[in-house]
Amino acid sequence: MSSALKILIDQVRIEPNSQHTLLLYAHRFTLQPQPFFDPSDAITEQNLVQLILQYVQYLPTHLDEFNAYCQRCHWQMVADQSNRIIASFFERSEIILLQTGIIGLLDKVYFSHRLIEELHDHMMCNLGTPATSWNMTAANLLVHQWLGNDYAAKLDGTVIELAHKLTAQAPQLNNDHTQKNQANAWPCFCAHHGLKLNF
Numbered sequence: 001m002s003s004a005l006k007i008l009i010d011q012v013r014i015e016p017n018s019q020h021t022l023l024l025y026a027h028r029f030t031l032q033p034q035p036f037f038d039p040s041d042a043i044t045e046q047n048l049v050q051l052i053l054q055y056v057q058y059l060p061t062h063l064d065e066f067n068a069y070c071q072r073c074h075w076q077m078v079a080d081q082s083n084r085i086i087a088s089f090f091e092r093s094e095i096i097l098l099q100t101g102i103i104g105l106l107d108k109v110y111f112s113h114r115l116i117e118e119l120h121d122h123m124m125c126n127l128g129t130p131a132t133s134w135n136m137t138a139a140n141l142l143v144h145q146w147l148g149n150d151y152a153a154k155l156d157g158t159v160i161e162l163a164h165k166l167t168a169q170a171p172q173l174n175n176d177h178t179q180k181n182q183a184n185a186w187p188c189f190c191a192h193h194g195l196k197l198n199f
Contacts, residue, residue: 001083002060002067008090009056009105018101022049025103029146036141036197043195051193052146055139056102056109058189062132066116069123069131078119078170085162086112110143111155118163126173130186138190138197 012018026045037043063083070079089108113136120131144152190197 001087002063004087005063005090006060009059012101012105013053013056015101018103019049021100022052022102025146026052034145036145037195047195051139051190051195052102052106052143054193055113055143055189056105058134059109059112062113062116062134062136065132066120073123073127073173075123075170075173078166081166082115082119082162086115106143107147107151107155110140110147110152111159113140113143114156114159115163118159119166122163122167123173133187134189134192135186136189138188142190142195142197 023045026048029048030043030045034043063086067079067083070076089111116132117136117140123131144156147155
């Protein structure tokens with residue numbers, strides 16, 4: 001699953017107009033009032049482009065990390081079903097993706113990161129330790145704004161409904177893991193890539 005996604009993302013990323021189109025969208029985004037940007041940061045279009053590219057490219061790794069954690073916690077059924085859901089979301093428009101570049105990919109990547117986030121939050125409530133390398137909350141909120149609240153809210157609604165069904169069918173989680181300091185163990189994806197957001 002993650003290997004196929006990586007190949008698709010690499011194909012989309014090298015499309016001739018992909019970077020240029022992404023830069024145009026970033027320019028429009030920075031022209032809009034964004035109260036969640038830290039005033040001390042000089043946000044540029046290039047900052048945003050790099051963050052979005054990293055956000056998209058992290059998805060295969062994010063899936064691998066989540067799947068490995070699910071396997072250790074006997075939640076493989078949840079991982080398998082979420083993988084199928086994500087795969088079907090990408091497969092519907094693979095030809096269009098190759099024509100539209102990263103911009104055409106972004107809603108699908110957002111949906112996938114959000115589904116992992118919702119399932120991960122459920123695991124965190126029970127296990128107390130992060131399942132993945134990065135805290136994606138701020139990055140997901142940023143992309144939510146980028147996609148537009150109406151559309152992103154519809155995707156969020158679908159994600160929450162699916163996550164509820166998947167966790168309801170899953171076996172109970174047992175906390176056999178050592179509690180960790182989440183502030184130290186789970187760094188923010190946006191902050192790591194140089195953007196401070198005030199959400």
